[in-house]
Amino acid sequence: xxxxxxxxxxxxxxxxxxxxxxxxxxxxxxxxxxxxxxxxxxxxxxxxxxxxxxxxxxxxxxxxxxxxxxxxxxxxxxxxxxxxxxxxxxxxxxxxxxxxxxxxxxxxxxxxxxxxxxxxxxxxxxxxx
Amino acid sequence: xxxxxxxxxxxxxxxxxxxxxxxxxxxxxxxxxxxxxxxxxxxxxxxxxxxxxxxxxxxxxxxxxxxxxxxxxxxxxxxxxxxxxxxxxxxxxxxxxxxxxxxxxxxxxxxxxxxxxxxxxxxxxxxxxxxxxxxxxxxxxxxxxxxxxxxxxxxxxxxxxxxxxxxxxxxxxxxxxxxxxxxxxxxxxxxxxxxxxxxxxxxxxxxxxxxxxxxxxxxxxxxxxxxxxxxxxxxxxxxxxxxxxxxxxxxxxxxxxxxxxxxxxxxxxxx
Numbered sequence: 471x472x473x474x475x476x477x478x479x480x481x482x483x484x485x486x487x488x489x490x491x492x493x494x495x496x497x498x499x500x501x502x503x504x505x506x507x508x509x510x511x512x513x514x515x516x517x518x519x520x521x522x523x524x525x526x527x528x529x530x531x532x533x534x535x536x537x538x539x540x541x542x543x544x545x546x547x548x549x550x551x552x553x554x555x556x557x558x559x560x561x562x563x564x565x566x567x568x569x570x571x572x573x574x575x576x577x578x579x580x581x582x583x584x585x586x587x588x589x590x591x592x593x594x595x596x597x598x599x
Numbered sequence: 600x601x602x603x604x605x606x607x608x609x610x611x612x613x614x615x616x617x618x619x620x621x622x623x624x625x626x627x628x629x630x631x632x633x634x635x636x637x638x639x640x641x642x643x644x645x646x647x648x649x650x651x652x653x654x655x656x657x658x659x660x661x662x663x664x665x666x667x668x669x670x671x672x673x674x675x676x677x678x679x680x681x682x683x684x685x686x687x688x689x690x691x692x693x694x695x696x697x698x699x700x701x702x703x704x705x706x707x708x709x710x711x712x713x714x715x716x717x718x719x720x721x722x723x724x725x726x727x728x729x730x731x732x733x734x735x736x737x738x739x740x741x742x743x744x745x746x747x748x749x750x751x752x753x754x755x756x757x758x759x760x761x762x763x764x765x766x767x768x769x770x771x772x773x774x775x776x777x778x779x780x781x782x783x784x785x786x787x788x789x790x791x792x793x794x795x796x797x798x799x800x801x802x803x804x805x806x807x808x809x810x811x812x813x814x815x816x817x818x819x820x821x822x823x824x825x826x827x828x829x830x831x832x833x834x835x836x837x838x839x840x841x842x843x844x845x846x847x848x849x850x851x852x853x854x855x856x857x858x859x860x861x862x863x864x865x866x867x868x869x870x
Contacts (some may be wrong), residue, residue, distance in 0.1 A: 480727025
C-alpha cells in the first residue's frame, strides 16, 4: 500500500487496508428506548437524529436498528417493531407499527394498552460518521 | 468527529474512529447442519457483571459453508437451550440447511468493540495473541450499562477482526410464495465471505386452505462469489396447530416484523 492504515494478524495476513474501499459496522447508539402508542392514545411517532443518513434506501441498506429487548432474540412469540422512515438528511422518524387484534386474530378497536415499547442498538455500515 | 483518531478508507468512509464502536469478531467455531452449537456466555456479557444485574448484549452471528463446493440454502435458529455448566445465558444456535445433509458451517460471533473489550483475558483476540498493535478508545465518562461506572472503552483494536461489509440490504418478509431477493454482486475473491444470519431466525407463518407454512429468508449460496436471498418455507402443518411442528423446525413463530438486515461480510485474510 502507498498510504493509509493497514492491520495485519499475527501470521502477517492483511485484515484491513484503508487504501481500498472498506465498509465496517459501527455502533452509534445503544439502549435507545422508545414507547409509541396507537394513533389517538398518545405519542405515536418519535423523531431521531441519525448521523449521515441521506435517503430511505440509505436508511434501509446501511443502518441497523437491532432490538435488544425481547424482539432482538425473541424465541417466545411475536412482538411488534416500530417502523422507521427517512425524514430529511440526518433525521428519521419511528412510528407505531402495531396491530390491534383479538386473541383469535380478528381486528378490534385499539386502546392505550396497545402501546409498544422497543429498545434498540443503532449501527451504521460503511458510512462517514 | 471533533477530536480523537479517525481512519477512513479510499472513499472517505469511516473504518473506525474513537467516537463509535467498530464491530469486532470474538469467537469462531464450526457446526454441522442441524446440530446445536453453544455460544459462550462471554459473547453475551458474562464477563461484564454490573452489580446485581448482568449486562446482556446481542452479538451478531455470521455463517458460511466450510466446503468450497457447497451450494444450497440455509438459515439459523437460536434458543436458550444450551447446557454449558456455569453459563448463565446458555444460548445456542444451529444452521438449518435445506439440503438436510451433513454439511459443516463456519460460525463467527461479532459484537461492538466496547463489549468485545470487556471480555476478560485473550480469548476474543482473533487477529493474533500479540500484545501490540493499534487500539482506539472512546472519551472518558462513557457507560456501557446504566448501572456501570463511567469509563473509557475500546472502539477498535487490531487484536480483533472488524466486520467488513460487502453487500447489505434491508428486506421485508414475503408472502407464502417462494421468491428470491438480489442483494447485489460480489467481486471474485478467495477471501472468505460470511452471511449475517441474524435476520434468518425470524419467521412468518401463512395459513392457506387449512395448512400453515412458516417461511424464512435463507441465504442462497452458489459460491464464495455469488450469494443471494431466498424466501422459502421451512415447514408446513395442518392449521391451526402450527406450534406443534416437530423435528428440525421446533420453533415456529410469526415474528418477522419490519425489515431485517441481510449482509455479506469478510474479516480479512487468515480466517
